[in-house]
Amino acid sequence: MSVYTIVEREALETFLQQYPLGQLLEYQGISSGIENTNYFVTTTSGEFVLTLFEEMGEKELPYFLELMAYLAEHKVPSAHPLADNDGHYLQHFYDKPAALVRRLTGSEILQPKLAQCQALGHSLGHMHTATPGFPLYRANGRGPHWWRQIAKRLQEKLPETDNHLLQEEIRFQGKHQHDNLPRGVIHADLFRDNALFNDDELCGIIDFYYACDDVLLYDVAVTVNDWCIDLETGQLDVARLHIFLDAYQQQRPFTFQERENWSVMLRAAALRFWLSRLKDYHFPRPGELTHTKDPEHFKQILLARRQLPDDCQLPEA
Structure with missing residues (x-):
């Protein structure tokens, strides 16, 4: 979840208009992980994670997004992707496939109990x-x-x-x-x-x-x-x-x-x-x-x- 694509505030505000999420309050890049660009995004409707897919092709992505929705709906603790105003999980941002999911509470564990x-x-x-x-x-x-x-x-x-x-x-x-x-x-x-x-x-x-x-x-x-x-x-x-x-x-x-x-x-x-x-x-x-x-x-x-x-x-x- 490194940041490979720099997201500008004005572009992000325009992107978020495709979702019923209210106004953008703040956002921040996430440095942990490896493959994709990720940002924490906070709007007047709540907290979310924006992912820009840097290597995966658009044909691959429905598998992941549909799986996340399926698991969340079957009581596996996971983040449900957000549908845009047209009911789609997958969008495009900076000419790359992109998706929003709800940000979960909690934090990662360094020394598991x-x-x-x-x-x-x-x-x-x-x-x-x-x-x-x-x-x-x-x-x-x-x-x-x-x-x-x-x-x-x-x-x-x-x-x-x-x-x-x-x-x-x-x-x-x-x-x-x-x-x-x-x-x-x-x-x-x-x-x-x-x-x-x-x-x-x-x-x-x-x-x-x-x-x-x-x-x-x-x-x-x-x-x-x-x-x-x-x-x-x-x-x-x-x-x-x-x-x-x-x-x-x-x-x-x-x-x-x-x-x-x-x-x-x-x-x-x-x-x-x-x-x-x-x-x-x-x-x-x-x-x-x-x-x-x-x-x-x-x-x-x-x-x-x-x-x-x-x-x-x-x-x-």
Whole structure:
């Protein structure tokens, strides 16, 4: 959610006339995140988030906006997009696709507590059981094909040891097929900065712009690799892990096949985000406000996941 497009007040006032939101009071760029331009916008009708989509094509966006509306209407805590005066979620601003959503209360968590991990596990499990009726489909654009593509692009930028680790892990993942694992709509990026809390209450899950249809267990692994770890070492925090997984399983019990593939999926999730961080670090995009995340953090997590302790396995049903 870096700022790549500078929004002028007069242009924003004109844009907002397409919505029944009253007068613009103030607005401010948001620097956290990576992909899109985002602003907090306050009008006489309330507080909102404006997103200008910097890379996504217009054909992709209905999936995300319709999904956000679907989830909010099915009691998954998330921000409902706003319809303009003609009933459309998607608009254009500065010749780019744009959308407004209601700004949720709460703030992101730096050091998750047990109760917060429990609340998040419950909501992710609920999301995975609520979305089979969602009618749209989107493939995962950052799956194995993307891993290989980015690893090749990075080859000349990385030391030999890192290139060796990447190729070794990509080969390892290629030996595992996941056709027998439950699939559905996943968030695919449920990090600490994409969930908002008031104390222990989960107010909302945000930033669904990596959402897609893929293995549900992969979504669990992505989330665990950020919420249930020691930030210094990358090792899993057993207490947070267990309370998260138990809360999730109350909504959707894990299958035998998922328990067999848990270690593989944790490694896949770590690999994907190490590659993403490496790409952003070595091939940055220009932006007024940017937030580049340290690739070494996910390299450390990947190395830690290559030996999964016995007390970090998925719970029995």
